[in-house]
Amino acid sequence: MKISFSVILSTATYYLLPLMLLFSVYLLFRGHNEPGGGFVGGLMASAAFGLEMIAYGVNSARRELRVHPTTLIGTGLLVAVSSGFFALFEDQPFMTAQWWYDEKLPVIGKPGSPMMFDIGVYLLVIGIVSLILFSLADETEQIQEA
Amino acid sequence: MNNLLFMPIVIPLITAICLILLWRQRVIQRLVSLVGCVSLFLAAALLFSFVAPGNVLAIQAANWPAPFGITLVADTFSALMVLVAAFMGLSVAIYSLATLDPERESFGYHPLYHIMLMGVCGAFLTGDMFNMYVWYEVMLISSFVLLTLGGERSQLEGGVKYVTLNLLASTLFLIATGMLYGTMGTLNLADLGERMRQPETLSDLQLGLMTTLPILYLLAFGIKSALFPLFFWLPASYHTPPIHVTAIFSALLTKVGIYSLVRVFTLVFIADTDFTHTILLVIAGLTMITGVLGAVAQMEMRRLLSFHIVSQIGYLLMGLGLFSPLSLAGTVFFMVHVILAKSALFLVGGVLHRVAGTYDLKKLGGFYRSSIMLSILFFLPAFSLAGIPPLSGFWAKFALVRAGLELGQYAIVTAALAVSILTLFSMTKIWAEAFWKAQPPGKVQVDADQISRTLASGQTALPLLLPIVVIAALMVIIGVAADPVLAISQQAANQLLDPTDYINVVLHESASLANSP
Numbered sequence: 001m002k003i004s005f006s007v008i009l010s011t012a013t014y015y016l017l018p019l020m021l022l023f024s025v026y027l028l029f030r031g032h033n034e035p036g037g038g039f040v041g042g043l044m045a046s047a048a049f050g051l052e053m054i055a056y057g058v059n060s061a062r063r064e065l066r067v068h069p070t071t072l073i074g075t076g077l078l079v080a081v082s083s084g085f086f087a088l089f090e091d092q093p094f095m096t097a098q099w100w101y102d103e104k105l106p107v108i109g110k111p112g113s114p115m116m117f118d119i120g121v122y123l124l125v126i127g128i129v130s131l132i133l134f135s136l137a138d139e140t141e142q143i144q145e146a
Numbered sequence: 147m148n149n150l151l152f153m154p155i156v157i158p159l160i161t162a163i164c165l166i167l168l169w170r171q172r173v174i175q176r177l178v179s180l181v182g183c184v185s186l187f188l189a190a191a192l193l194f195s196f197v198a199p200g201n202v203l204a205i206q207a208a209n210w211p212a213p214f215g216i217t218l219v220a221d222t223f224s225a226l227m228v229l230v231a232a233f234m235g236l237s238v239a240i241y242s243l244a245t246l247d248p249e250r251e252s253f254g255y256h257p258l259y260h261i262m263l264m265g266v267c268g269a270f271l272t273g274d275m276f277n278m279y280v281w282y283e284v285m286l287i288s289s290f291v292l293l294t295l296g297g298e299r300s301q302l303e304g305g306v307k308y309v310t311l312n313l314l315a316s317t318l319f320l321i322a323t324g325m326l327y328g329t330m331g332t333l334n335l336a337d338l339g340e341r342m343r344q345p346e347t348l349s350d351l352q353l354g355l356m357t358t359l360p361i362l363y364l365l366a367f368g369i370k371s372a373l374f375p376l377f378f379w380l381p382a383s384y385h386t387p388p389i390h391v392t393a394i395f396s397a398l399l400t401k402v403g404i405y406s407l408v409r410v411f412t413l414v415f416i417a418d419t420d421f422t423h424t425i426l427l428v429i430a431g432l433t434m435i436t437g438v439l440g441a442v443a444q445m446e447m448r449r450l451l452s453f454h455i456v457s458q459i460g461y462l463l464m465g466l467g468l469f470s471p472l473s474l475a476g477t478v479f480f481m482v483h484v485i486l487a488k489s490a491l492f493l494v495g496g497v498l499h500r501v502a503g504t505y506d507l508k509k510l511g512g513f514y515r516s517s518i519m520l521s522i523l524f525f526l527p528a529f530s531l532a533g534i535p536p537l538s539g540f541w542a543k544f545a546l547v548r549a550g551l552e553l554g555q556y557a558i559v560t561a562a563l564a565v566s567i568l569t570l571f572s573m574t575k576i577w578a579e580a581f582w583k584a585q586p587p588g589k590v591q592v593d594a595d596q597i598s599r600t601l602a603s604g605q606t607a608l609p610l611l612l613p614i615v616v617i618a619a620l621m622v623i624i625g626v627a628a629d630p631v632l633a634i635s636q637q638a639a640n641q642l643l644d645p646t647d648y649i650n651v652v653l654h655e656s657a658s659l660a661n662s663p
Contacts, residue, residue, distance in 0.1 A: 074167035081159060087208075094152040095208040 006055070013055035017064075020048035028122050029108045029115070038118035042125025049130050058137040065130060072127030080120025083113040148205040150196065151218040153189035154228050154267035157182060158260040165257040172251050176243060179256045183236040186263065190225075190232035197225035200637060202651040204273065204336075212652050213334030217273035221648055222638035223478060227270045227405055230485050234397040235263045237613035241493055242390040244609040245500070250295050250388070258295070259394075262288040269402045273652055275323050275333040278406060282319065282370070286312050289399060293387050304383030311379040315369035322362035329355045336652035339413040339645055353417055360415035360422050364407070364429075371403025373463065374433040377456045381440060384455070385448035385505075389496030392448060396455050397489040401481060404462045408477060411466055412642040419469060427467030431558050434460030434565040441572045447495045447505040447580070450572060451488070454531065457565060458484045461546060464558055468549050474639035476545030479631060483530065483538040483624065490527035490617040494520070497610055498580060507576060512585035521581050523611070526618040528577065530625065532570035538624035541632065 024044035031037025053061035065072075087096035099112040109115065161182025168174050197203060197220050207216040220228070239259065246255060265285030272278045290312075294305035327333050329352055330341060345353060365376070372380040380400070384392050407426075415422060437457025444450035462484070465477025497520060498513065499505050514521045530537035533544075543566060550559040624631050641647065 070166060070169050074163050074169075077159075077163045077166070081156065081163065084156075088149055093205050093207060093209045094149050094156070097208065 010055045013051050017048050017052055020051070021045055024048065024122075028118060031118055032109055032114055038121030039125055041118075042122045043129065045122070046126045046129035046133065049126075050133050053133060053137055058134055058141065061130075061137075062134060065126075069127045069131035069134065072123050073131070074127075076120045076122070076124030076127055078120070079123060080117050083116035083120060086113045148203055150189065150193050151203055151205045151220055151271060152207075154186060154193065154232065154271060155218075155264055157186045157189055158264035158267065161186075162257040162260040162264065165260065166254075169254070170252050172248065175251070175256045179239055179260065180243075182260055183232075183239045183263075186267075187229075187232040187236045190229045190267075193220055194225045194229045196220075197222055198634065200641075202641070202647045204651045204655070212273075213332045213337035216277050217334060217336070217652055218271045219273035219336070219648065219652055220271055221641045222634060223408070223642060224270045224405075226478065226482065226634060226638060227401070228267050230482055231263065231266050231270065231398055234394065234485060234489055235259075237617060238390050238394040238397070238489065238493075240609050241393070241496070241613045242609075244606040245388060245390050245496060247296075247388075253295060255292070255295060258288045258292050262292060262394075262398075266398045266402055270405060273335050275326060275335060275338075275410075279316070279319055279323055282402075283316060285399065285402065286316060289395060292391050293383060293395075295391075296388070298386070301386045304386035307379045308383040311369055311376070315366045318362060318369075319366035322359055322366060325355070325362070326359055329359065334652070335409070335413055336645075336649045340649045340653065342414055342416055345417070356415065356417045357421060360411065361425075363410060363415070364422075364425070367403045367407045367410075368429070369403075371400045371407065372433075372456050372459055373429050374436050374456075374460075377433065377437070377459075380456060381449055381452040384452040385446065389448070389492055389499060392452075393489040393492035393496070396451070396492055397485045400455060400459055401462075401485060404459060404466075404477075404481065407463070408466050408474070408642065412469075412474070413645050413648070423467050423469045426463055427555065427558055430460045430463035430467050431561040432460075433457070433463060434561055438565045438568040438572070442568060442575075444572075445507045445579075447498070447507060447510075447576065448492070450507075450576065451491055451495065454491075454569065454572070455488060457569065458488065458531070460565070461543070461562065464562060465546050465549070467558070468546075468553055468555060470549050470553060471636070471639050471643055472545055472552065473549035474642050475632065475635040476542060476549055478635035478638045479538075479545055480542035482631065482635075483542045483621070486617050486621055486624075487527040487531045487539060490614055490621070491524070491531065493610075493614050493617070494524045494527070497523075497614070500606075500610070507579035509586060510580040511583045512581075514581040515584075519611075523614045523618055524581065525577070526621055528573040529570075530621050532573050533566045534570070536622075536625045538621045538628070538631075540625065541628040545632070545635075 024041045027036040027044055028038055028041030031041065049061050049065055052064050084095040086098040087094055090096070090098065097112060097114050099110060101111050104110050161178060164178050164182075165175055168178060193203075200222070202219065202221045204217060204219045206212055207218065210216070262285055265281050265288060268281035269278055269285065272281060290305060290309050293308055294301050323333065326338075330338055332338060332341075341348065342356065348356075369376045369379075384395060411422065411426070434457050437453050437455070437460060441450050441453035441457060444453060461480050462477050465473040465480065495505065498510060502510055504510060526537065530539040533539040533542075543562065547559050547562055550556070550562065
């Protein structure tokens with residue numbers, strides 16, 4: 001059961017959450033040559049989970065995120081670091097950008113290792129920010145219960 | 147092949163990532179951590195084997211040409227430092243298997259340890275001032291958490307002092323870097339070095355600022371490497387965390403500060419060496435003396451050894467201040483020696499603590515009677531630190547003192563020799579109190595049985611003693627067969643004093659991949 005403190009907030013969150021997540025993905029893919037990118041996208045996505053947390057409580061937000069934030073941090077870092085290794089196969093310095101398709105695709109842009117790096121950063125930022133938010137919320141709830 | 151330069155940074159990072167993904171799985175974490183340390187050591191050894199014949203390797207991250215991109219460079223000095231750091235990382239990781247408590251382990255000790263190693267290797271390999279700042283931050287943040295992990299009262303108290311002073315140093319570092327960029331328009335060390343070697347192209351203002359800026363950097367690196375009078379955070383914080391954390395801190399963190407000082411004061415800040423390097427020499431003398439005097443007054447083993455870290459830093463700086471090929475070779479040699487000796491002493495201290503439950507010299511005693519082996523393991527690094535031949539410390543001090551005599555700097559030579567005697571005195575104090583004197587009655591009972599019980603249970607004895615035995619053996623080997631190490635140090639010093647290769651490789655050869663070997 002979702003316990004809500006304010007009807008307006010919870011109803012708004014119900015509609016806003018998917019929109020914000022969608023927008024965060026848009027920011028992520030827009031990022032290579034225009035304002036946006038993994039960091040901002042990740043912040044936007046974690047803001048969505050933060051909103052969920054305020055409206056429905058921290059446990060609900062945890063359920064909504066599905067994976068533990070620590071796992072997200074690890075996966076994000078792993079994705080970002082491994083994007084650097086593709087250059088090694090081409091005998092170029094670590095992290096040199098590799099492009100897998102020459103033209104820009106609609107919506108997601110030019111696929112290549114920079115995009116992979118951005119996706120890693122995106123996951124990492126979601127993981128870290130939601131870990132911080134959840135820990136703070138846990139503490140507040142403990143204080144309120146006491 | 148030049149991508150090898152990235153490995154000392156990428157291997158700890160990947161290890162740390164795996165450890166984060168395996169959060170709370172203690173047994174697997176230990177295994178992964180060890181595998182990571184071993185591979186880091188192998189990569190460092192491989193890197194060193196490429197650099198040892200006198201080559202300089204450089205690579206531009208993501209192929210952005212210098213001086214615009216991030217450059218990694220390995221000359222003899224940096225590759226040697228990476229090798230020693232990786233070796234210490236492996237040794238302390240093995241040692242910590244016996245001393246780690248489950249609580250710290252499940253709160254991320256292992257990933258933080260590897261992140262710290264990454265920061266250290268990064269700082270050794272970077273060829274760019276701003277990038278160096280970034281690695282310092284990586285090191286600072288992870289070491290801060292390692293220091294306070296466990297949350298004991300004294301740890302937090304030490305942690306506050308540590309982090310306040312080091313944040314101040316980071317701020318100064320950043321301000322100085324901003325001013326350097328404003329003055330010279332570049333932060334690439336090789337580029338800076340090249341411009342400083344063509345003083346006719348620089349304006350008076352630039353030349354003036356390049357004599358002033360070193361002092362700001364001296365403050366920043368001076369806090370990091372615990373120079374007089376900025377060292378007081380070190381004895382106030384280093385005795386608070388568990389012993390294996392102190393051991394790795396003493397082995398690596400302050401040494402990175404000295405490494406950076408040596409790097410920038412040989413490559414970049416050479417506008418007025420009479421002025422800047424005399425300041426370094428005076429500070430070196432004062433650091434030695436205050437450090438060792440602080441140590442003489444201590445009766446707690448970890449505090450005593452922490453003051454000795456400060457005192458030994460003075461010797462490292464002395465070589466830089468004298469600024470001759472022999473003295474810089476002495477600094478490089480001393481660096482290798484002091485990293486080994488200092489951490490071995492801390493590790494032995496940890497074993498004493500494990501058996502007797504205290505670091506207080508007054509309460510310790512009787513170890514010589516109950517364990518000859520432990521006594522030898524303490525004796526070797528302690529007397530090597532004091533500079534007794536034929537151990538490694540003797541050659542290191544010999545090179546420094548001889549360089550001082552050749553240059554006629556008798557004041558610093560006198561200070562160095564006097565401090566050696568005081569070091570010997572306080573090492574003898576530990577020896578007399580903890581090993582020689584009889585067991586103080588009624589306090590902590592140590593008998594041979596207890597030691598053998600602690601040390602004979604295979605699970606703790608092997609990880610506790612193996613690293614110390616290896617380090618002590620290395621110290622004897624370096625002492626007896628000093629020639630190869632001296633030759634490498636000499637080569638490192640020559641490269642530091644004549645960085646033509648360094649500059650050429652970074653700026654003119656590694657710019658595009660077509661030229662890489």
